[in-house]
Amino acid sequence: MTRGLGGHAPANITHYLKGMDFPASRQDLEQCAKDNGAEKEVLETIHGMPDGKFETMADVMKAYGKEH
Template sequence: MSDGLQGHSPTDVTKHLKGIDFPAGKPDILKHAKQQGADQGVIELIDKMPDGQYETMADVMKGVGKG
């Protein structure tokens, strides 16, 4: 498991982003995760991602890994 995920699995992140429309910026991703009931750990992972537009869920996971 990547240190960037801080004990969360990729599934923890992706399950809270189900149904999100891409492309999406980090603020949109954070908002969607909060609306889906993501816990504070998942929110922090997303918040640490680099700013920018994400085209796919794979891009989001790469961003989470860089956070």
């Protein structure tokens, strides 16, 4: 079940990134989300984030905020 509107709620992102080791690249985030069964909308949201290294989950949420 998709959480939030269109699958874009911050809780959706963090849910599918459980177990993520940091630092991580956007590609690492995408792979972790895929491995955790993320829906298409979640993967598209992560794919839209800037490329680079994320040091913590807080960095991921900042990037998410800039996208939305």
